[in-house]
Amino acid sequence: MDAVPSDAEIVADVLAGRTERFALLVERHEDALFRHALSLGMDPDGAADMVQDAMVRAWESLAECRDPTRFRLWVGRILRNRCLDHLKSASTRYTTSLDGANDGAFEATGIPTPELDTQERALHASLDEALAALPDDQSEAFVLKHVEGYGYGEIAELTGASVSALKMRVHRARDTIRALLEADGFGPT
Secondary structure (H helix, E strand, O other): OOOOHHHHHHHHHHHHHOHHHHHHHHHHHHHHHHHHHHHHHHHHHHHHOOOOHHHHHHHOOOOHEEEOHHHHHHHHHHHHHHHHHHHHOOOOOOOOOOOOOOOOOOOOOOOHHHHHHHHHHHHHHHHHHHHHHHHHHHHHHHHHHHHHHOOOOHHHHOOOOHHHHHHHHHHHHOOOOOHHHHHHOOOOO
């Protein structure tokens, strides 16, 4: 059984001339980058464009990646900067969905019964609405922490915010989401 190569190993391979290996980095990180772009307020088409642009920029400047073990953060910063620059010039903000779909609902994942499917879709629609109601900084911090699984130190490095500020943003986001879900009939009774 072949071991899964680390990002640093792939970067080294690409820099050594095995350029086709860069596709592994794209495949490994594109979904998370897409969700991050959505959390910043990009619409799905714009998010896809920004992910592609960030990967092209990463390809072009790969030799400048000082710590290939942290490729995910490095390309995430490229994406974040591109999205924020784009959004500054755009006049609209897209409301994001946790799953990145434009329909505002996740696919059902449990027992495939119509009642459960309806309940799951209602819950996920409420989650999507709650996430969209958050300020951008809280939405981004929440998605990076609870959807993408970044640690607070990594999020701080990615966003430039302090760890304490990020903890507060995530805490406030959770409180807001909890309150909105409870208002929609989900949560403790």
